[in-house]
Amino acid sequence: MHLEQLEQAEALFKPQRIEVLRRLAEPHTCGEVAEQLGQTPQRVYYHVKRLVEAGLVTQVDERKVRGVHEGIYQATARSYWLSPRLVGRIGGLRRTQDELSLGYLLDLMEEVQTDIAALDRTAPELPSIGVSGEIRVPPDQRREFFQDLRSTLQDLFERYGGSEGDAFKLAVACYPKGDQDHD
Numbered sequence: 001m002h003l004e005q006l007e008q009a010e011a012l013f014k015p016q017r018i019e020v021l022r023r024l025a026e027p028h029t030c031g032e033v034a035e036q037l038g039q040t041p042q043r044v045y046y047h048v049k050r051l052v053e054a055g056l057v058t059q060v061d062e063r064k065v066r067g068v069h070e071g072i073y074q075a076t077a078r079s080y081w082l083s084p085r086l087v088g089r090i091g092g093l094r095r096t097q098d099e100l101s102l103g104y105l106l107d108l109m110e111e112v113q114t115d116i117a118a119l120d121r122t123a124p125e126l127p128s129i130g131v132s133g134e135i136r137v138p139p140d141q142r143r144e145f146f147q148d149l150r151s152t153l154q155d156l157f158e159r160y161g162g163s164e165g166d167a168f169k170l171a172v173a174c175y176p177k178g179d180q181d182h183d
Helices: 006-012 015-023 030-037 041-053 102-117 139-160
Strands: 057-065 068-075
Touching (some): 006 015, 006 041, 030 068, 041 068
Antiparallel strands (some): 057 068
């Protein structure tokens, strides 16, 4: 779920609510979640109510226990993305001459995140592809590697860059792997 409203982010960013939300990955009552967290059902209900108001949790069922109606709740999504628009851009957009910086890469990832969140997931078919892998490039060959990558992508843009057919966005990210274990 892509969070674009400040109220949703505010409802989510409370440590206890995050724990409640995690427990609601599967349908549960407030009493069941309270027992798991060592809290009172009233305290959990307070947090669930705020999460429901923000659209992050929904009541999926109800049961009657000892004459009392008890709601069964579940998180509305498996993951939540915070829209960069909620925070706003810090510094402004980076330009193409900055395309080798990590800041430019972060801006690109925010753009991809926003684009994906806007897709109609109820559509019967969303043609897309994701590719991920690791490439090892010796430091003295980095420039050549980046030139080859750019040339390959430019060839695709030129070959399929016409005005006919369905439009697709292509974003490629190449960045240093976090754990630099060299064998």
